[in-house]
Amino acid sequence: MPRTAGRIHRDGLTATATALVAALEAAQKDRETAETLTHPFHTYPARLHPATARILVELIGDGARGPLLDPFCGSGTSLVEARANGHATIGVDLNPLAILVARAKTWTPPPRRRRTLVDTGHAIAAAALAAGKAARRSAADPAPLRKPVGFDPNARNRRLAAWFAPHVRRELEDLAARLDELRDDDAELADILTACLSAILYKVSSRTSDTDSTWTNRNIARGQAARLFAQRVDLLAAGLTDLAKLHAPLPVFHELDIRKLPTVVPDGSIHGIVPSPPYAGTYDYAEHQRLRFDFLGLRHRALDEGEVGSRRGFEEDFESAHRSWQKALTGILARIARALAEGRAAALVIGDSVAQGRAIYALDDIRDALPGDLALEAWASQERPMLGTVERRAFGPRPKAEHIVVLRRT
Ligand SMILES: C[S@@+](CC[C@H](N)C(=O)[O-])C[C@H]1O[C@@H](n2cnc3c(N)ncnc32)[C@H](O)[C@@H]1O
The missing domain is CATH 3.40.50.150 (Vaccinia Virus protein VP39)
Known part of the structure; x- marks a missing residue:
């Protein structure tokens, strides 16, 4: 509005x-x-x-x-x-x-569960940062790209390649792969954290905004996507704490x-x-959401x-x-x-x-x-x-x- x-x-x-x-x-x-x-x-x-x-x-x-x-x-x-x-x-x-x-914006389970959100989000961001550093040191091949169910992997990769610098894409895919792993044990928490990843996705892409699909040049440093992800988890958790004040x-x-x-x-x-x-x-x-659908596998x-x-x-x-x-x-x-x-x-x-x-x-x-x-x-x-x-x-x-x-x- x-x-x-x-x-x-x-x-x-x-x-x-x-x-x-x-x-x-x-x-x-x-x-x-x-x-x-x-x-x-x-x-x-x-x-x-x-x-x-x-x-x-x-x-x-x-x-x-x-x-x-x-x-x-x-x-x-x-x-x-x-x-x-x-x-x-x-x-x-x-x-x-x-x-x-x-769902993420209104998620007000008991405080202990919300603390798990913060701890898990930070652990995932730290692991992605560490994996990026280790891969650069050893010059090892990057981890294979994810293959969300229902998406043709080649077509998905072609559509995504234009919108992310290769190092950003690898970092995002690493974060998303860790969320896929978490989903097997705790689907609810994985979904809330996926919303955190979605919140930063366009900010580290070359898409101008949700409603403007033109290409724009953004210089995103190594590690920035993982750090932004962790900050977004904190922002959400703080808002949820305020929201949960009334039962x-x-x-x-x-x-x-x-x-x-x-x-x-x-x-x-x-x-x-x-x-x-x-x-x-x-x-x-x-x-407006096609890039998110493709990346997140929605x-x-x-x-x-x-x-x-x-x-x-x-x-x-x-x-x-x-x-x-x-x-x-x-x-x-x-x-x-x-x-x-x-x-x-x-x-x-x-x-x-x-x-x-x-x-x-x-x-x-x-x-x-x-x-x-x-x-x-x-x-x-x-x-x-x-x-x-x-x-x-x-x-x-x-x-x-x-x-x-x-x-x-x-
Ligand atoms: C103006 S937006 C709502 C924005 C919302 N009030 C907010 O603050 O974020 C309109 C919504 O209608 C949804 N929509 C469009 N067609 C729909 C349908 N057939 N059934 C349910 N939702 C639909 C769109 O996905 C979009 O989220």
Whole structure:
């Protein structure tokens, strides 16, 4: 969610709309929340602003501790806030990387287990550093590259080779091989540490960022990947210690298409929902994470096929892509209505976008897709700057905006 200030419009129930305005403004005014808990652990495209999530979780939680759901949990921003408020939480996302990261950011087992995380992470980093030094001294052949199940090793190697300096790649593969070994004994801990490796992966690669796939030159010293990995373990552990201060059960996660939500969440069982669904035609989560999928060995066919609102889905004919998006949105809102207990609410953060030179107004689409058992209680919209001629032409006199919408189950 961008931090650019813009005019805010609101409507609906006054108390709710006032909280939504505060949630939008918090993304510009609040410089602290994003640095608390586990929020700084891992980048993620179109991450919800943690200060916005904090206000929405308080609004939707409404002082009670019933289960909160984020069916597009991404890196888990809402879930971290919900967990910090003592809620039981459920995270759903079709992206395996999202589940890996969100699980790590909300992992609050007893303190002894979290100490094991730090000790094991440091031991793995130290072993990788020592192995690198020993290999340089003896000029021995490097260890063979890993072969994650489900990936053609030659194709994987070709795709990865361009993005890492050879010494960085060897060090990363060594760290990952040690995590593979750990997985045989302790899969849970291996997954949390894999999220730590994922958090540093793009920083030691030549990929500019998650959302920018251009090549950039980074000089990464020998040993730096292992040291960054150990630092990331410490950062996560410190955030988890703060998060664990209030008792709450460990979150439950499902790597699942939201359209299958009723298979894992009983009807009427959810106290509140705080998601930011994809913005139509704006991001390609499958592409943004491809380097991580390849390196870590995460299978992603379901995401490639089922991602809703993806940019690639809007590449062909606009009318049919927009119809598919509206159909998907109708399905999403119907699933949200089914999951909510009567009288409980969802706060959705969603933005306008442009595809093929045409404006897509998110609030209009939500109104059109609303099922009979969800009422639009309030909304607030903040104008966003239009970037470049294409956006200015597409939006014309009706400005582009980002919205928070509260929908209540009747
Ligand atoms: C805007 S992001 C959510 C970001 C999240 N709020 C955060 O703070 O990190 C939207 C998410 O929707 C997920 N997604 C896309 N299509 C999906 C589908 N069909 N079912 C479930 N999740 C999906 C993407 O993988 C992405 O993580």
